[in-house]
Structure formats: C-alpha cells, structure tokens
Amino acid sequence: MLSLHRLTSGVLLAAKSPLSLSRRLNAFLTPYVCIPNDAREVGENLTVVPNFVSSEEENTLVDEIEKTLGRKKYEYDHWDNAIHGYRETEIASWRPCSEVIVQRVKKVSFAQSSKPLTHTHVLDLAEKGIIKPHIDSVKFCGPTIAGLSLLSTRVMRLESEQDATRDWIEVLLEQRSLYILRGPLRYNYTHAILDSTSSFKNNFIPNQRRISLIFREEPDK
Ligand SMILES: O=C(O)CCC(=O)C(=O)O
Numbered sequence: 506m507l508s509l510h511r512l513t514s515g516v517l518l519a520a521k522s523p524l525s526l527s528r529r530l531n532a533f534l535t536p537y538v539c540i541p542n543d544a545r546e547v548g549e550n551l552t553v554v555p556n557f558v559s560s561e562e563e564n565t566l567v568d569e570i571e572k573t574l575g576r577k578k579y580e581y582d583h584w585d586n587a588i589h590g591y592r593e594t595e596i597a598s599w600r601p602c603s604e605v606i607v608q609r610v611k612k613v614s615f616a617q618s619s620k621p622l623t624h625t626h627v628l629d630l631a632e633k634g635i636i637k638p639h640i641d642s643v644k645f646c647g648p649t650i651a652g653l654s655l656l657s658t659r660v661m662r663l664e665s666e667q668d669a670t671r672d673w674i675e676v677l678l679e680q681r682s683l684y685i686l687r688g689p690l691r692y693n694y695t696h697a698i699l700d701s702t703s704s705f706k707n708n709f710i711p712n713q714r715r716i717s718l719i720f721r722e723e724p725d726k
Pocket residue numbers: 626628636641652696697698717719
C-alpha cells in the first residue's frame with residue numbers, strides 16, 4: 506500500500522517502503538555531499554532529507570529537550586574522549602506533539618522488519634563542541650543510524666577505516682535535516698562532527714550550538 510511522507514514544506518512524496526523512499530531521495534544528494542573520486546559505498550547507504558521538520562516542529566522538540574536537560578552543564582571530557590562540549594540525555598517517552606515527529610523519523614529511516622530502539626539519544630553540542638571520529642559500537646546498535654539536526658548546520662565527515670585519506674565523504678547536515686547512514690557507512694567508516702574550522706564546498710560553516718536526535722535500531726543478533 507502506498508504511504509505518504511511529508512518531507513519538505515509543502516512537498517508530498519509517495520513511497521512504497523522506507524527503502525524505495527531512500528532510492529528516490531538519493532537523486533537529491535548532490536548538494537549535501539562532498540566526495541573525492543575514490544569514495545565508494547555512498548549509493549543507498551546514505552540519505553539526506555533537507556527540511557525534514559518545520560520550524561514549528563523544531564521548536565516543539567527543542568522545548569521538550571531543554572526541559573529534559575534542565576540545568577545540566579556542558580561536559581568537555583567524554584569517557585572515551587570522542588566528544589567535547591556537550592550535554593546528553595535519552596528520551597523514551599515524548600509528549601504527543603513530539604512523538605508524532607519521532608514516529609515519522611522512524612518510519613522513513615528503518616525497514617519495517619527492524620526494531621528501532623525505544624530511547625532516542627539526544628546530544629546538545631555547545632558552540633565549541635565537537636564529535637571526534639568514531640564508529641558506534643556494534644554491541645549497542647544495528648546497521649542503520651538516523652540523525653535529526655536542530656538549531657544549526659554542521660558538517661559530518663565519514664572516513665573509511667581502510668583508507669581515510671582517499672576514501673572519505675563530507676555531508677552537510679543542515680538545520681532541520683535528517684540523515685540516515687546504513688551498512689558499510691555505519692560499520693566501515695568513522696563519523697565525526699567537525700569544528701569551526703570546517704568548510705563545505707568552500708563555504709565556511711560557523712560553529713553554533715546544535716542539538717541532534719540520534720535514532721538507532723537493535724543490534725544484529
Ligand atoms: O550528532 C550527530 O549527528 C552524530 C552523533 C554521533 O556521532 C553519535 O551519536 O555516535
């Protein structure tokens with residue numbers, strides 16, 4: 506049965522399944538990725554959806570997240586040193602107005618057969634915050650990772666573990682966009698959120714506070 510997903514303000518896209526949706530969206534990847542000749546694996550393993558949420562929806566989510574984070578302070582030393590300048594929380598039970606958005610992300614990002622984790626990981630990155638290159642542990646999450654970027658635009662850099670100098674991908678994570686990483690890009694490439702020295706296709710991307718919602722699925726058995 507056809508389902509309708511509202512993707513960008515005023516645009517309705519018909520798709521039979523999350524996978525067929527991803528195939529269509531990849532045609533629109535070009536403005537959002539920077540890839541040297543050697544980079545492989547992009548194809549169906551990366552999806553970027555600009556304006557996945559509206560400004561009102563962004564406000565709804567940020568309001569709930571700020572209430573949950575309360576007065577938590579930004580931390581500058583993570584246990585594995587992968588992240589600096591951040592606050593984080595996990596939200597399992599959203600207010601109904603946010604839950605609708607969360608469900609929309611899960612529907613677009615995960616195959617029907619997969620089991621998205623109930624908790625959404627929320628990361629509030631300070632203006633000077635960065636996430637260093639890392640690969641999410643296979644113990645805690647399966648082949649698909651989706652991220653919703655709120656409040657500002659940053660650049661994500663993926664580097665192949667085998668040849669980081671030649672085989673890398675930079676992805677523009679615009680404010681209110683959704684990205685989805687799958688399979689080889691999730692397992693064989695590190696991902697990092699770059700700092701204020703980052704530029705994308707020769708455009709300087711100023712560092713600003715950014716909130717991301719990270720959606721994961723149950724690990725493979
Ligand atoms: O903030 C993001 O989009 C990426 C977060 C991340 O690297 C992680 O949770 O492993």
